[in-house]
Amino acid sequence: MPSFSCLLLFLQGAWAAVIIQVPSSPVQAGPRSNAYLPCHYTFDPPKTINASALIVRWSLRGRTIVKLHGSISTYRPRGAVLNWGTVREGNASVFITDVRGDDVGVYTCCVSHTPDVAKGNVTLKLEAPPRLTLGPTEVPLGKPINLTCAASDFYPDRVSVKWLRGSETLKVDSPPAKLEANYHFYAESVLNFIPQISDAGVTFSCQIQHRAAKDPIRQDIELKVVAFPRLTLGHTDVELGEPSNFLCAASNFYPGNVSVKWLRGSETLKVDLPPVQEGPDGLFYAESVLEFTAQISDAGVTFSCHIHHQARKDPISQDFELKVQARPELHMLTRPSGKTFLVAECLACGFYPQNITVQWLQNGEPIQGKIYESELVQNPNGTFSTGSVFFPKQDHFAANFTCQVQHEALEAPLEETIPWEPEALGYFGSPMTWLLGSAGHVVGIGTGVGATLMYQRRRAL
Secondary structure, three states: OOOEEEEEEOOOOOOOEEEEEEEOOOEEEOOOOOEEEOOEEEEEOOOOOOHHHEEEEEEEOOEEEEEEEOEEEEOOOOOEEOOHHHHOOOEOOEEEOOOOHHHOEEEEEEEEEOOEEEEEEEEEEEOEOOEEEEEOOEEEOOOOEEEEEEEEEEEOOOOEEEEEEOOEEEOOOOOOOEEOOOOOEEEEEEEEEOOOHHHOOOEEEEEEEOOOOOOOEEEEEEOEEEEOOEEEEOOOEEEOOOEEEEEEEEEEEEOOOOEEEEEEOOEEEEEEOOOEEEOOOOOEEEEEEEEEEOOHHHOOOEEEEEEEOOOOOOOEEEEEEOEEEEOOEEEEEEEOOOOOOOEEEEEEEEEEOOOOEEEEEEOOEEOOOEEEEOOOEEOOOOOEEEEEEEEOOHHHOOEEEEEEEEOOOOOOOEEEEEEEOHHHHOOOOOHHHHHHOOHHHHHHHHHHHHHHHHHHHHHHO
C-alpha cells in the first residue's frame, strides 16, 4: 500500500480547502508501457463539486500535458488520459500512454475548485524490475549441465547475479544485458557443473539485484538428480511345455523406484514393482522375473519388457522373439533283433523346430550303405518326428553302428550304438539277396517303421 503526502492550500478568506493525496514514492513504468499517476482530492470541510468551477491540470516540467475544464484537452503527443466521471468523484489520476525516456520526471497534479486550489507532485521513473525463471529442475547424473537463471523484462540494463548452493555462494560472473523488441532488457546467467548424487534435493538459488527492486529478487529450485536405467534381458530360449523364468534387469538408475511391465505382443502379462537394491556408488538395481510356460503358439511371438522410471517420460523397453525348443527323443530298433540284424531303424521323436540331422556312424565315422529317410511327421502337439533306416553291407564285418541326432535344442548330439556281427548269420552273400529271398521280412520291416512312427505320434498327443 503506497503512502501518501498531503498538501493543503488555504486561500485567504476561504472556509474550505482542497486536500490533494499523491504517492510519496516514485511510480515505476517500463518502456512503451502505460503509467498510472495517482492523484485524489477532497474538500475540508466537505462540499458539493461544481463542475463549472472545477479545473484539473497535469504538467511536466512546467508544460501542461492534459487539462480538464468543462472538456478534456490533451497536449502530450503520445497521449494522456483523464476520466471525467472519476474526476467528479475526487479521482484526478491520469494514464500516461507509451512511456519513454522523455516522460521521466516530476509531474504536478493541480486541482482548482474556485476559489480553492491545491497541488501535488508525482515522480515517474522509467524502471521495470526483472522477472526470473530458473531451471531445469531435473538434471542427469554425472553429465555436464547448464543451470540457467533468466532475467527478463527489466529496465534499465544493469543487473547483478548471485548463485547459491544451499547457503554456499557460488562464483559466477554477472551477465551482460541485451535489448529486446519490447524495449526491455534480458540477461541470462548460466551455472555449469556436473551433478552428483550429493546434489540431489539440494536447493539452488539465483538472486538478482536491480535498481527497480527494493530488495534482491530470488528464485529457488530443489534439484532433482536422475540416472536413466539400463535394461538387460536374460536368456530367451525356452523348452516346450516346461516352466521358464525370464529375467529383466534395470541397473544404474537413480532415484530408486521403478515399475516393470511384461507384454506378449500387445497383451499385458504382468505389472511388477520389483524390490530395489542400492549399490556402493549410490545407484540402484532391480530385477523382475516373468514365469512362463511356452507352447508352440508362442514360437516367434514378440515379447517385451518395459521399465518405467521418473528419469524418462516414456518407458525404456527391449523386445525379443521367443525361441521355443523341444529336445528330440532317440529310439533305436533292429530287425531281426540282436547282433545279426539286417536293418536298423533310428527314430527321432517330439522335437521342435523341425530342422534336424540324423546320420549313421560306423566306429565313429560316417558309413556307406543303404540309408532311407522317412517322411517328416508333425505331431498333434506341433512337434515333429522322423526316422532313418540303415541296411548294413556284408563287407562291414563286425562293427559298432551309431545313430547320431543333432538338433538346436541339444547341447550335444544324441547317440545310440548297437553292435553288428554278420558272421553269426552263417551267410556271406549280399543282404539284398537275402531280403529278396525273404519277401515276408521286407514287408515286415517297412510295416515296422510306419507302425513305430504312428506309435510315437500317439505318444505325443
